[in-house]
Amino acid sequence: MSKAKKLFTNTRVIIMIVCLLLAIAAIHPRFIDGVAVRSVTTNSSALLAGIQSPKATIAPTGREVITTVGTTPIKTVSDYNAAVSGLIPGSTLVIETNKNTYRLTVKPKYQVTVLPELENVTVKEVREVNATINGSIQLVNRTFNTTIERNKTIAKLVGAEDIGLKVFDAPTNNLRKGLDLQGGTRVLLEPERKITSDESSIIIENMKQRLNVYGLSDVLVTEASDLSGNKYFLVEVAGANEEEVKELLAKQGKFEASIKDSVVFRGGGDITYVCRTPDCSGIDSRVGCGQNTDGKWSCRFRFSISLKPDAAQKQADATKDLAVILYDKTGTLLPEEDQYLNETIDFYLDNVKVDSLNIGKDLKGKAVTDIQISGGGTGTTEQAAVNDALTSMKRLQTILITGSLPVKISIVKTDVISPVLGKGFLQNTLLICLIAVIVVATILGIRYRRMQITLQLMVNMVSELLMMLGVAALIGWNIDLAAIAGIIVAIGTGVNDVVVITDEILAGGTKDEPAALTWREKIKRAFFIVVGSYLTIVVAMVPLYFAGAGLLKGFAITTIIGATLGILITRPAFAAIAEILLKD
Amino acid sequence: MVEYESSKSRRRKEIKQMLQQQKQAGPAEAGAGTAAPATTHNKETGKHSHRPSTILGKAKKFYENHYKKMLILTIGLLIIAMLLIGIKVATTGDFINKGTSLKGGTTITFENAPDIDILKLMNDIKAEFPKQDLNVRELSATGAQLGIIIDTDVTSTEDIDAVINFVKEKLPESERGYSIETMGGSLGSSFFKQVLLAMVIAFCFMSIVVFMLFKTFVPSSAVIICAFADIVETIAVVNLLGMKISTAGIAAFLMLIGYSVDTDILLTTHIVKRKEGTIVDRTFTAMKTGLLMTFTTIGAVTAGLIFSESDVIRQIMTILLIGLIFDILNTWIQNATILMIYENRKENKAKDE
Numbered sequence: 001m002s003k004a005k006k007l008f009t010n011t012r013v014i015i016m017i018v019c020l021l022l023a024i025a026a027i028h029p030r031f032i033d034g035v036a037v038r039s040v041t042t043n044s045s046a047l048l049a050g051i052q053s054p055k056a057t058i059a060p061t062g063r064e065v066i067t068t069v070g071t072t073p074i075k076t077v078s079d080y081n082a083a084v085s086g087l088i089p090g091s092t093l094v095i096e097t098n099k100n101t102y103r104l105t106v107k108p109k110y111q112v113t114v115l116p117e118l119e120n121v122t123v124k125e126v127r128e129v130n131a132t133i134n135g136s137i138q139l140v141n142r143t144f145n146t147t148i149e150r151n152k153t154i155a156k157l158v159g160a161e162d163i164g165l166k167v168f169d170a171p172t173n174n175l176r177k178g179l180d181l182q183g184g185t186r187v188l189l190e191p192e193r194k195i196t197s198d199e200s201s202i203i204i205e206n207m208k209q210r211l212n213v214y215g216l217s218d219v220l221v222t223e224a225s226d227l228s229g230n231k232y233f234l235v236e237v238a239g240a241n242e243e244e245v246k247e248l249l250a251k252q253g254k255f256e257a258s259i260k261d262s263v264v265f266r267g268g269g270d271i272t273y274v275c276r277t278p279d280c281s282g283i284d285s286r287v288g289c290g291q292n293t294d295g296k297w298s299c300r301f302r303f304s305i306s307l308k309p310d311a312a313q314k315q316a317d318a319t320k321d322l323a324v325i326l327y328d329k330t331g332t333l334l335p336e337e338d339q340y341l342n343e344t345i346d347f348y349l350d351n352v353k354v355d356s357l358n359i360g361k362d363l364k365g366k367a368v369t370d371i372q373i374s375g376g377g378t379g380t381t382e383q384a385a386v387n388d389a390l391t392s393m394k395r396l397q398t399i400l401i402t403g404s405l406p407v408k409i410s411i412v413k414t415d416v417i418s419p420v421l422g423k424g425f426l427q428n429t430l431l432i433c434l435i436a437v438i439v440v441a442t443i444l445g446i447r448y449r450r451m452q453i454t455l456q457l458m459v460n461m462v463s464e465l466l467m468m469l470g471v472a473a474l475i476g477w478n479i480d481l482a483a484i485a486g487i488i489v490a491i492g493t494g495v496n497d498v499v500v501i502t503d504e505i506l507a508g509g510t511k512d513e514p515a516a517l518t519w520r521e522k523i524k525r526a527f528f529i530v531v532g533s534y535l536t537i538v539v540a541m542v543p544l545y546f547a548g549a550g551l552l553k554g555f556a557i558t559t560i561i562g563a564t565l566g567i568l569i570t571r572p573a574f575a576a577i578a579e580i581l582l583k584d
Numbered sequence: 585m586v587e588y589e590s591s592k593s594r595r596r597k598e599i600k601q602m603l604q605q606q607k608q609a610g611p612a613e614a615g616a617g618t619a620a621p622a623t624t625h626n627k628e629t630g631k632h633s634h635r636p637s638t639i640l641g642k643a644k645k646f647y648e649n650h651y652k653k654m655l656i657l658t659i660g661l662l663i664i665a666m667l668l669i670g671i672k673v674a675t676t677g678d679f680i681n682k683g684t685s686l687k688g689g690t691t692i693t694f695e696n697a698p699d700i701d702i703l704k705l706m707n708d709i710k711a712e713f714p715k716q717d718l719n720v721r722e723l724s725a726t727g728a729q730l731g732i733i734i735d736t737d738v739t740s741t742e743d744i745d746a747v748i749n750f751v752k753e754k755l756p757e758s759e760r761g762y763s764i765e766t767m768g769g770s771l772g773s774s775f776f777k778q779v780l781l782a783m784v785i786a787f788c789f790m791s792i793v794v795f796m797l798f799k800t801f802v803p804s805s806a807v808i809i810c811a812f813a814d815i816v817e818t819i820a821v822v823n824l825l826g827m828k829i830s831t832a833g834i835a836a837f838l839m840l841i842g843y844s845v846d847t848d849i850l851l852t853t854h855i856v857k858r859k860e861g862t863i864v865d866r867t868f869t870a871m872k873t874g875l876l877m878t879f880t881t882i883g884a885v886t887a888g889l890i891f892s893e894s895d896v897i898r899q900i901m902t903i904l905l906i907g908l909i910f911d912i913l914n915t916w917i918q919n920a921t922i923l924m925i926y927e928n929r930k931e932n933k934a935k936d937e
Contacts, residue, residue, distance in 0.1 A: 226778045412768035418761045421695045428893045435891055436884035443880050481896060489839050496846050496877040503873040532797045532849040537842040539789035547782035555835050
């Protein structure tokens with residue numbers, strides 16, 4: 001059997017090749033021009049045109065890539081910036097992405113000044129009314145002209161509003177560059193006292209929600225802890241500057257519920273309790289889920305909250321003059337318990353409307369402290385609708401708990417890395433790795449004087465690097481400074497092990513001591529040392545994983561993953577290749 | 585397996601031969617305490633292997649004759665290092681110079697400011713902010729100034745912004761990009777305690793693994809003492825250099841444990857677990873492999889140290905480089921000597937029976 005054939009039929013070599021291919025598939029390298037969407041601002045023309053804000057957890061190559069703005073092809077961020085500057089308000093802007101084509105209407109930007117004088121203005125209002133069509137009573141939308149009194153304002157056109165996209169150069173692979181490599185802000189927050197895991201998930205949910213409302217969807221909020229059981233929260237915002245995030249986290253997260261523009265209760269102080277247990281929250285069993293005429297499913301959820309008496313009174317005042325809607329959209333009479341008022345209760349988070357809900361009829365004019373809040377979710381299947389409804393419910397519950405955060409949180413550490421430094425750091429790291437590989441190869445070349453061993457070592461190092469990056473891409477691990485340090489340790493140990501294996505293989509055959517061992521025994525001897533040092537590295541890294549607010553967690557986990565891949569895949573393959581190539 | 589057994593049995597024959605030779609040499613030598621037989625045995629094994637008069641041969645000879653004296657060198661180093669650290673603790677209360685990320689404070693890096701005069705800036709900035717504990721350092725790679733690093737003890741946004749704006753005014757428009765790292769004082773100190781605790785636990789775990797591998801007290805302890813000495817001596821030198829340790833520096837000490845134990849396991853396996861050749865031969869076989877391992881690592885680390893533009897990476901590399909140099913001494917002199925004494929005694933005991 002030829003050596004090549006032996007190589008490619010060896011199980012260990014095949015396993016390594018398969019793992020390498022999987023790693024490359026996970027990294028998903030590609031050549032692409034354009035800019036990827038980082039986030040879409042709430043209420044922006046981009047969002048209205050249907051461009052979706054991606055989740056922070058999406059794979060980098062899964063992000064939408066803008067290729068053309070108007071007639072300009074987009075290759076870099078500066079192309080994009082040039083293309084979206086100086087747009088004419090009211091004009092239509094066509095944005096082409098790798099997934100879709102969007103038509104945006106450029107919004108005008110006004111500077112509005114409110115004057116003290118009042119004026120009467122006539123506004124068009126769309127209301128649902130009962131009308132008799134073809135002999136049956138139906139609910140239809142009608143436009144009414146209403147006259148309202150308000151402050152005079154002067155609006156001055158100052159140009160076009162930003163279309164609301166935050167972009168970055170399209171990623172060419174699935175590796176997530178950590179903040180150290182791409183720039184951004186990292187904030188570590190510490191609660192004032194020890195918190196339970198329930199409290200901590202509320203806080204994380206809350207922060208994400210809060211940040212999302214601000215249009216920062218590319219945000220990672222994670223819990224970190226240390227060996228004493230203290231909990232921390234780590235917020236990472238890619239690409240955003242410091243002011244943006246610090247302002248966000250320093251803000252209270254003001255929550256308001258209003259009926260017809262008057263605030264009835266606020267988050268925190270006015271809400272004494274939000275039910276999150278199954279006995280008083282969940283899918284509304286009375287209504288359940290149903291299929292709509294368009295084939296989509298919709299579900300209703302409900303949960304109860306408790307208000308302070310004075311907030312309840314405010315709600316009573318706000319609802320006492322409202323009308324009751326008796327019929328649903330198809331014109332059928334609603335059962336008594338499902339009838340609702342003609343004004344909705346709107347929830348605002350930091351002055352941005354986040355939800356709008358119907359008010360049950362029986363709440364009209366009553367100062368009840370325990371109220372039911374309901375809403376809906378839709379989906380293409382019943383299960384999807386249930387999930388959507390439950391997600392909405394959780395979000396809403398979270399919003400209502402906002403402000404009444406279980407504990408005060410303070411910023412204990414911030415890192416702001418400028419994107420320029422990040423980019424430079426990445427290039428510098430690659431340069432160092434290249435030089436280090438050359439140095440190591442030269443030293444081994446001088447020692448062994450066999451091209452084969454040096455080449456094998458290079459293959460070994462590159463395979464280990466690829467596999468580690470593959471795993472990082474697969475589990476969505478960020479490649480940051482700590483991870484790079486871990487990769488260096490793992491590859492360094494890899495080189496050490498390769499030296500041990502090579503020396504064991506080449507050992508013996510001296511005058512005094514003829515090569516007395518079989519290949520199997522040589523490999524066995526080498527692996528005793530290799531496994532021994534692997535075990536010590538792993539156990540030394542385990543405590544670090546749990547210590548110090550997770551600041552060195554990345555280092556620990558990358559080292560462990562790298563060393564494990566090495567011992568399970570590349571080392572056995574190295575020994576097998578060495579045996580095939582060096583034997584006789 | 586068969587061949588291995590045969591080498592073992594050959595070794596047994598060798599010992600038998602030696603025993604016979606010793607009996608012939610007379611009982612006076614064999615019974616002259618525990619230290620004396622060790623030298624006797626070395627003479628024997630020295631005769632046994634026909635050593636060429638090369639540098640390697642001479643080195644082996646030197647090792648055989650003087651290894652106990654060399655032990656004094658490494659023990660002396662460890663004692664001096666511990667004394668230095670003791671003095672450091674007595675005078676400052678800490679055993680290392682804590683950087684801003686360990687004691688709380690802010691590090692501001694202007695990564696692209698190659699022309700600014702650091703000394704002048706330091707004076708200006710200290711005059712402007714007399715209440716802050718400020719320091720301006722150079723950010724450099726391959727010897728050239730890339731930018732500046734400002735360390736200060738303040739953590740509030742207003743204070744930091746004031747410093748940044750002050751420096752910005754002194755820089756041309758294109759050089760105003762900066763990065764900030766702020767660590768709150770309480771987190772800094774709790775982080776430090778945490779990582780120390782993690783290191784102690786890591787050390788204990790590592791010791792358990794080593795004991796499980798070798799199942800004997802002296803060789804296992806030697807490995808652990810070696811790792812301990814590496815760390816202590818590195819800390820002493822890092823202190824002498826005046827380096828301020830950051831969170832990443834702590835990680836470097838952990839990396840050091842890993843690299844240190846690697847070569848020790850190699851050495852111990854060769855000396856304690858294997859029986860072919862003399863102890864010194866086995867030590868030198870291990871040393872050939874081990875030094876190559878350490879030199880490749882030192883090569884890679886030096887490349888990082890010279891070319892890195894990151895302050896953090898440079899610190900990691902500096903600590904590793906110092907630690908690896910000490911590891912050469914601690915592994916191939918201290919640990920090797922301890923194991924040689926141990927093995928010689930063991931073999932003599934076998935002979936006495």
